[in-house]
């Protein structure tokens with residue numbers, strides 16, 4: 226590890242797409258469920274929330290945002306397909322740009338992780354049934370956080386897959402209309418694109434199933450189409466190779482995601498960034514623990530395989546929430562690395578300054594992660610006000 230006394234790597238400049246960032250701390254994408262439950266229009270508080278977390282030359286990634294009315298979502302998750310969505314998001318991007326921040330919109334299709342109640346009647350098949358869609362007809366086991374069990378999804382046809390790739394394109398263009406600096410394609414955490422990648426959820430026998438090449442085809446096609454529409458330097462993608470969330474499991478994670486990164490390095494080396502979730506991220510613990518669980522590592526599960534294959538900016542997320550030191554160490558030890566922080570950024574709007582100055586963090590309250598209204602959303606204090 227090289228320690229630079231004057232300028233730690235975490236607070237040194239890096240170019241991401243068209244932007245010269247001033248530091249490498251990133252707001253991780255965080256669903257906060259405060260959009261209008263019927264329309265998916267972001268609330269006025271969303272502008273305040275993102276502006277509070279914006280810094281000059283700092284990158285923010287928004288919460289997962291539905292790309293079309295037919296993809297569904299969660300109660301209170303936002304969309305980017307109507308003029309009202311564009312108008313409301315424009316307030317957010319303007320608020321962030323006032324502080325000279327950079328903001329990417331996370332584009333989301335939940336696939337089998339949504340529910341028929343969130344899907345429009347127009348998405349019914351000829352037998353009148355409305356069901357979530359996926360790679361195969363395998364439901365997530367057990368009950369969802371919303372109380373009811375997950376539903377058995379309907380496997381997408383090849384034509385539908387092509388249409389969804391186009392929905393990503395339309396959503397990306399609308400994001401640019403709304404003033405976003407770029408988009409992050411959500412291909413992680415057990416949502417639609419991840420359901421195609423993982424062997425546990427993809428049992429197809431056509432060109433979208435079986436081999437690694439086939440399982441990687443859909444996300445790579447989405448990257449192709451989106452970067453053609455808005456530019457590779459405004460396009461990014463998120464992966465989570467080792468996540469078991471929502472029943473994800475791949476037989477050969479290192480080979481699978483290495484293939485994806487190699488393809489991206491070959492065909493789209495100018496993507497704004499690749500974003501990977503670290504192994505062993507546990508989202509169910511509470512409070513901020515100065516003992517960083519990421520240190521307790523299994524040498525076979527590491528992002529190093531993928532970092533080594535990518536020459537552009539590489540964002541890693543997961544468990545840097547527990548200590549500023551782990552973020553400093555990551556930035557020092559991996560060139561071109563940015564560090565995304567989730568939970569601690571919820572409860573510390575001025576997280577960048579707190580990490581810069583090694584200030585104490587405010588613990589987060591899990592009960593208000595997804596609750597409606599301003600509490601736990603825009604009322605966490607800045608350091609000076611808290612102490």
Ligand SMILES: Cc1cc2nc3c(=O)[nH]c(=O)nc-3n(C[C@H](O)[C@H](O)[C@H](O)COP(=O)(O)O)c2cc1C
Nearest residue numbers: 253254255256288289542543544546566567568594
């Ligand atoms: C409340 C909450 C909402 C989240 N929503 C999203 C999301 O919309 N999209 C996504 O890719 N990840 C989402 N995540 C995962 C985070 O982006 C991040 O990977 C995770 O919190 C680990 O980082 P941390 O240890 O810094 O919290 C969410 C996590 C939390 C706690």
